[in-house]
Amino acid sequence: MEPLRAPTAAENRLLTDRFGRVHDYLRISLTDRCNLRCVYCMPAEGMQFMENGKHLTFDEIEAVVRVAAKLGVRRLRLTGGEPLVRPHVEQLVARLAAIPGIEDIALTTNAIFLAPKAEALKQAGITRINISLDSMRQYRFAQITRGGDISKVLAGLEAAFRVGFHPIKLNVVLMKGFNDDEVDDFLRLSMEREIHIRFIEYMPIGHDDDGWRNRYLPLDYVKERCLALGLTPQPEAAVFGNGPAEYFRLPGAKGTFGLIHPVSDHFCERCNRLRLTADGNLKPCLFWQDEFNVRNYIGDEQALADLFFRALDIKPETHEMAKVLFGERLSHQPTERRMSQIGG
Numbered sequence: 614m615e616p617l618r619a620p621t622a623a624e625n626r627l628l629t630d631r632f633g634r635v636h637d638y639l640r641i642s643l644t645d646r647c648n649l650r651c652v653y654c655m656p657a658e659g660m661q662f663m664e665n666g667k668h669l670t671f672d673e674i675e676a677v678v679r680v681a682a683k684l685g686v687r688r689l690r691l692t693g694g695e696p697l698v699r700p701h702v703e704q705l706v707a708r709l710a711a712i713p714g715i716e717d718i719a720l721t722t723n724a725i726f727l728a729p730k731a732e733a734l735k736q737a738g739i740t741r742i743n744i745s746l747d748s749m750r751q752y753r754f755a756q757i758t759r760g761g762d763i764s765k766v767l768a769g770l771e772a773a774f775r776v777g778f779h780p781i782k783l784n785v786v787l788m789k790g791f792n793d794d795e796v797d798d799f800l801r802l803s804m805e806r807e808i809h810i811r812f813i814e815y816m817p818i819g820h821d822d823d824g825w826r827n828r829y830l831p832l833d834y835v836k837e838r839c840l841a842l843g844l845t846p847q848p849e850a851a852v853f854g855n856g857p858a859e860y861f862r863l864p865g866a867k868g869t870f871g872l873i874h875p876v877s878d879h880f881c882e883r884c885n886r887l888r889l890t891a892d893g894n895l896k897p898c899l900f901w902q903d904e905f906n907v908r909n910y911i912g913d914e915q916a917l918a919d920l921f922f923r924a925l926d927i928k929p930e931t932h933e934m935a936k937v938l939f940g941e942r943l944s945h946q947p948t949e950r951r952m953s954q955i956g957g
């Protein structure tokens with residue numbers, strides 16, 4: 614691959630930050646809009662969405678990814694909001710897949726629109742898929758998503774198997790007193806199908822603290838449920854991906870389960886990711902406020918590359934979400950964005 618010009622010292626370090634973490638993974642949010650309203654992600658009312666025309670265009674996203682790839686980014690994840698509400702996502706996927714250096718493009722989706730689009734997305738170059746499903750009970754799924762139809766998600770999941778995405782992961786945000794009584798059901802699902810359940814701790818992103826604190830559940834709870842069921846989980850080599858989950862397999866299980874515990878035990882020392890929001894802001898850390906808008910630099914590859922390095926230069930060592938739990942003072946300003954405005 615051609616470098617932008619003779620590499621400077623900065624370029625030689627690729628996307629390495631002050632703490633030696635190499636960044637080869639970019640999460641791209643395609644929109645802040647969504648066809649669901651999950652309780653942990655968006656408020657019931659009053660959500661302000663970006664105006665039409667403010668989203669990065671496919672041309673702009675491609676331009677940013679071309680530079681990122683020259684700086685060592687190898688893996689992409691398309692997210693949102695709900696990425697599949699953006700028309701013609703498969704066209705963007707095909708363009709990104711053709712960029713030299715990009716080896717892997719994954720998708721995180723609520724799967725409501727997945728069934729009819731799965732084949733086109735696979736053909737375009739999506740390899741791996743994460744589906745968010747926090748409850749397997751229709752009434753509760755509708756409650757969590759404020760009106761979602763679980764049958765569409767399940768049809769999307771079956772389509773994902775049919776067209777051959779691999780691996781297929783299910784994201785389950787655990788909330789105390791809400792869906793923690795379904796841990797056993799999700800564990801059973803990991804036994805019966807080649808599916809990888811990722812239990813995720815509820816994060817205090819854009820939330821009033823008390824509402825979050827009352828629902829937050831540390832993921833040791835999942836291990837306790839395994840023992841209560843008389844099952845000893847075996848540590849499993851990471852299921853292919855970029856993520857921070859530690860994986861386990863129950864005896865005889867076809868799939869695995871993973872624990873993503875950003876609050877109770879953060880994994881910042883292994884962070885390899887940058888985020889690009891739908892309105893064109895590069896975010897070095899999910900939790901903190903700092904952002905760098907790419908829009909004015911598109912068309913100038915060197916200026917865009919410098920922006921990536923500026924974002925990395927201020928990337929903090931860790932996010933301090935646990936301090937929110939104990940009401941402790943934070944060292945930086947947390948983001949005011951909701952998760953749907955970042956992309957998870």
Ligand code: SAM
Pocket residue numbers: 647653654692693694695696721722723743744745784786813814815816817818952953956957
């Ligand atoms: N709409 C897509 C979906 O739901 O899969 C992609 C965007 S969504 C923001 C990405 C992920 O963030 C989802 O798996 C969702 O469950 C997770 N998420 C949203 N808010 C969260 C929160 N407060 N804590 C933990 N995970 C959250």
Ligand code: SF4
Pocket residue numbers: 647648649650651654655693694695723745952953
């Ligand atoms: Fe939409 Fe995903 Fe947020 Fe749910 S978690 S409201 S599906 S963006």
